[in-house]
Amino acid sequence: MTQSGSPGFGPDLVEVFGPSQQDGGPELVQLLTPEGERVEHPEFSFDLDDEAVRGFYRDMVLTRRIDTEATALQRHGELGIWAQLLGQEAAQIGAGRALRPQDYVFPTYREHGVAYCRGVDPLNLLGLFRGVDHGAWDPNENNFGLYTIVIGAQTLHATGYAMGMQRDGVVGTGDPDRDAAVIAHFGDGASSQGDVNEAFIFAASYNAPVVFFCQNNQWAISEPIERQTRIPLYQRALGFGFPGVRVDGNDVLATYAVTQAALQRARDGQGPTFVEAYTYRMGAHTTTDDPTRYRLSDDVEHWKLKDPIARVEVYLKRNGLADDAFFDAVKEEADQLGHHLREGCKALPDPQPLSMFDHVYAEETEELRAQREGYAAYLESFEGSHS
Amino acid sequence: MSNQKITLAKGLNMGLRKAMEDDPKVLIMGEDVGKLGGVFRITDGLQKDFGEDRVIDSPLAESGIVGTAVGMALRGYRPVVEIQFDGFVYPAYDQIVCQVAKMHYRSKGRSKMPMVIRIPFGGGIGAVEHHSESPEAQFAHTPGLKVVACSNPVDGYWMIQQAIACDDPVIFLEPKRQYHADKAELDESASPEPLFTSRVVRQGTDVTVLAYGPTVKTAMKAAEAAAGEGKSLEVIDLRTLSPLDMGPVLESVRRTGRAVVTHEAHVNLGMGSELSARITEECFYSLEAPVLRVGGFDTPYPASRIEEDFLPDLDRVLDAVDRSLSF
DSSP states (O other), X not given: OOTTSOTTSOSOXXXXXXXXXXXXXXXXXXXXXXXXXXXXXSXXXXXXXXXXXXXXXXXXXXXXXXXXXXXXHHHTTSSSOOOOOTTOXXXXXXXXXXXXXXXXXXXXXXXXXXXXXXTOOHHHHHHHHHTSOSOOSOHHHHTBOOOOOSTTHHHHHHHHHHHHHHHTTOXXXXXXXXXXXXXXXXXXXXXXXXXXXXXXXXXXXXXXXEEXXXXXXXXXXXXXXXXXXXXXXXXXXXXXXXXXXXXXXXXHHHHHHHHHHHHHHHHTTOOOEEEEEEOOOOSOSSTTOOGGGTSOHHHHHHHHTTOHHHHHHHHHHHTTOSOHHHHHHHHHXXXXXXXXXXXXXXXOOOOOGGGGGTTSOSSOOHHHHHHHHHHHHHHHHHHHHXX | OXXXXXXXXXXXXXXXXXXXXXXXXXXXXXXXXXXXXOTTOTTTTHHHHHOTTTEEEOOSOHHHHHHHHHHHHHTTOEEEEEOSSGGGSGGGHHIIIIIITTHHHHTTTSSOOOOEEEEEEOOOSXXXXXXXXXXXXXXXXXXXXXXXXXXXXHHHHHHHHHHHHOSSOEEEXXXXXXXXXXXXXXXXXXXXXXXXXXXXXXOOSSEEEEEOTTHHHHHHHHHHHHHHTTOOEEEEEOOEEETBOHHHHHHHHHHHSOEEEEEEEESTTSHHHHHHHHHHHHHGGGOSSOOEEEEEOSSOOOOGGGHHHHSOOHHHHHHHHHHHHTO
């Protein structure tokens, strides 16, 4: 307790939050160190085989490739903007691979790795960043909702969807093929939103089967995590009445183990869990952002040592779990994915102007039909003059 | 079934009950909608009969109510959300405008949003601030939403069922002042008119008066009084505000050449402004006078002791009718 502390009101905030959060603190659940050493945790264990670890490696490499290709496409003028996930591959693959087919995902606009895990063609992710649509995939085909741009709004949708699952009798039946859960993705910035806090309250009140998966990448555009919270985010969960856990978001094994446990808890009918995946946004907020204006390169260098892919590569190589042929094959696959994205993106057609009138309503109004027809006639009047 | 005389509150209650009986996916969500039956008793008895899973008392957070209702709708349910009072809808405004209204569009029609957001609206009940407002224009301005207002018990019964059956999100406005006021005879075996239609509720030849929700009654009284002075007013209950059903309006104005619009909402950029523009565009050569608007003044809703001065009443409608006729 410091002299300025308040006796009787609990520990000083400096003691709780600590002077530096770079290591995530002693609560961090970790199963694979940045140096590639497997470690055990008293509560969470990784119980998949080596093949799964190789799979995670492949997933993360491909996810990073999606990100680097899309970033390049933006630089080439093919995308208007791109929301980068560099550094968050483990958090997204660990969470994405913990899902079952019947689970449902409510993403932000940065969940490219989770989308990939759900089987969404990465090319479909580019449409909204290119400006040809607001989301090109069918949410119910892969149980992966559309990207939500208003920060945190989707956490309420996730909670409501989970409440629907409760009413459909797909929670806590004991049947692993039937029991389902929802995962809501959001970031540290969103944790300040009223909607996120309301989602916590609703989920707790109704014991909804939802996992709140927060990727704390330390930055909300230019604002550091200290601007959003004075206590570790995961500790907030207790105040809402459900457990919170902080996991090393750059450790794909730990993220998988923790998320899987949280999802299972939800599927079993034990209610919501808050998972804080402690990670770092290595790139910019989006391609329009310039992080050199507000953060130190020392921080970025520090986090480079915790790279989520490098540690798995070291682990696989050191333990002889993957040979050169494996790594070559993953690289080849990434190259093919890159080609698919480059060629596919450039081939994405601009929508027809009149398509803006489509799907405003399930039952179109006469007013809108008249506007569409009026604009169609207007356009045709130009076509005539060009001939 | 024998006809019965019902209030608007009863009509809405019966309509909700019927919708819940007809479709097990219909849910009610809101503050105090359970045991209490809502602060206006519109959901009275429904939780008792349909259970807590279908009539859901929610935490006191409007964005949370609408946002979770979005999730329920995505899961295939048809949530009917009760906003306790008009002035409390604003915490949910983001969810309504950015999510409810846009989900179908964003998803290219793959995700429907069959949600009804019930809002008791309008003044005249002597309430404190935020309990007497008329926010309809803010929703009618938003593509993706449909907005309707009922004015009487029979419409309440039918329109709530039609709104629930609609695959688009419907903002459903209920004139709270009328909830327990007049009774009307309900014939449950009748066939209702389609939801998004306006209705001529009194025929006349001199001036067309357009009203909806609470001002329909005001307009009818005005027409009664005007008849005593030899003036014939045609009154149209708009019922639907988005989309507007301009057919009956234009047909009427082409005959009378004059139109007065009345609503409790502020006149500036209110529904009257849009109606005036459309009538002018479509009936320019039929008009004998400019379209006049009679509404709440462009002040915040005043303290209730002077709310009757703020609200359009019979005399202010008649004053506008006289001004229209003087052109």
